[in-house]
Amino acid sequence: MVQYKWVALSNTTIGVLMASINGTIMMISLPAIFRGINLDPFAGSSFQYLLWILMGYMIVTAVLLVTVGRLSDIYGRVRLFNFGFLIFTVGSILLFLTPGTGDQGALELIIFRMIQAVGAAFLFANSAAIITDSFPPSERGKAMGMNQIAGLAGSLIGLILGGLLAGIYWRYVFLVSVPVGILGTVWSYAKLKDNAVRRLDEKIDLPGNVTFAGGLTLILLGITYGLMPYQSDSMGWGNPWVKISIATGIVLLVLFVLIERYVEQPMFNMKFFRIRAFSTGSFAGFLQSMGMGGVMFMIIILLQGIWLPLHGYSYTSVPFWAGIYTIPMMLGFVAFGPISGALSDKLGARLLSTLGMVVGAIAFILLSLFSYNFAYPLFGLTLFMMGSGMGLFAAPNIAAVMNSVPPHDRGTASGMRTTLQNTGQTASMGIFFTIVIIGLTTRLPVSFSSALSGAGAQVLIPVFNQIPPTSALFSAFLGYNPIQTIFSLLPSSVTSLLSPSTIATLEGTHWFPTALAPAFMGSLRLSFYAGAGMFTLAAILSALRGKRFVYDEVMPKGAPLQPGSAALNPVDPPSSDKKKPEKVGIEVSRLK
Secondary structure, three states: OHHHHHHHHHHHHHHHHHHHHHHHHHHHHHHHHHOOOOOOOOOHHHHHHHHHHHHHHHHHHHHHHHHHHHHHHHHHHHHHHHHHHHHHHHHHHOOOOOOOOHHHHHHHHHHHHHHHHHHHHHHHHHHHHHHHOOOOOHHHHHHHHHHHHHHHHHHHHHHHHHHHHHHHOOOOOHHHHHHHHHHHHHHHHHOOOOOOOOOOOOOOOOHHHHHHHHHHHHHHHHHHHHHOOOOOEEEOOOOOOHHHHHHHHHHHHHHHHHHHHHOOOOOOOHHHOOOHHHHHHHHHHHHHHHHHHHHHHHHHHHHHHHHHHHHOOOOHHHHHHHHHHHHHHHHHHHHHHHHHHHHHHHOOOOHHHHHHHHHHHHHHHHHHHOOOOOOHHHHHHHHHHHHHHHHHHHHHHHHHHHHHHHHHHHHHHHHHHHHHHHHHHHHHHHHHHHHHHHHHHHHHHHHHHOOOOOOHOOOHHHOOOOOOOHHHHHHHOOOOOOOOHHHHHHHHHHHOOOHHHHHHHHHHOOHHHHHHHHHHHHHHHHHHHHHHHHHHHHHHHHHOOOOOOOOHOOOOOOOOOOOOOOOOOOOOOOOOOOOOOOOOOOOOHHHH
16 A cells, blocks of 8 residues: 555645646747737737736746645645646636637636636645655655656756647647646545644734735736836836836835734744744745746747757747757756755755755856857756756755744745745746846847848848847747748838848848847846856855754744744754654744
């Protein structure tokens, strides 16, 4: 008979895998999806649809995670995990059946993706807590390692699977989650059970929920609209609505912190941040997500829009091959994730997670040294190195965070940790988009002028200098050559000045990516430097986390969580020749 802990691990891992796959599957498959719903990629409204389809999923999960984690502690983690599987499956079915086309179809995709994201929030918020409840401290790192392989591997599998399915039929991108979701829903309902004590006498922190959800939503909405063109500007950071949205969001989050410090039953227990293992691990994970989320998107743009077309791949095939060429990163994570998880059970998280972020920072620096026409073996090796660093970091860090809190609060703690991670990923998109677009604003006219002069099409320089950087970036991301669209908008008096050979050169596979590449790579290097900086800060935080600490092993029965207690300061790992303290919990009221 299979032990329950392995049932819990396998079911939660399937849930995390499915939710992670769907977090990235759209990145690769959007070209086919846009063609499937007859949406013109070069239309002015298309860029905002792109952002909402990609970032709406992240925004919803980030906003809901803490609330769901708190609800899970009260009403049962397994119950809400089951509910998440069901919601996610319904969202996937709706996406597969999307009836509309054009703008209406894009809006339907955005709404259905948000429904799917609600289910993902329930899955993400509870998986780590259920695993921690099911495994003893000596095995949690190994279990988290297996689970986190699914998390990151799912993000990378999503890229590969999206390219493969989109090449067959774009609706299959959403259909693939339906059978898995149905199986997971039935299996979790039948086999999972709540091992934690539910606290039905506690109340929902309504003021905290409202201020947190409102503040985080306004900030993330402001970031999203800040990436969109506004009037004559290439970006929307000058839009008054963006400034008001972000400022109001910050005010609400400050108010939220004040509420949580004094409310009787907080949704976001600020005293957790007095636990060194929790605070350093959570913020290290936040920085890791900020460093990686947007950069991965830029690597996809580099492959789909520049490197693959320059190496003879057709625009219709680049989504699939872009996924294939990111496999080394997944292999690096799969190779080192389980090893680091198992070792962290004996060594603690400090050495492994710090080493992982140092390796990742070095990989970022190496990526900044490549030209746009790089040799793939070295590039692939660098991606493997990046994946290895994340594999070394992820499982030990998560296990350390979850081990540091009382058992009754693991749902809340998991929601807090994952909220920081998802918020970092969403903010990362905004940061790196901004870095690249600002760079393109100054570099793109020079790059286009040089390429047009070389092709004997100097007459088009004023036309190309009017192309918004967002449109050029969007075209590259979708693996789309906009030259024919541009020609169709020009008067015949201009196109008649071009020879047939010049027109053929401009419409060919190589000209547009070659023209875009110098400007894009100059901007991309800045984002790689930023990623290296964030990983370095994450490494410093990891090094400061202290020695191994497991709440169950060191807290004496009934002890309050106070400054100077074992929960706030690291302790030496228990050795085999010493008697271990009794594994006990602590009353929840002690943490209030």
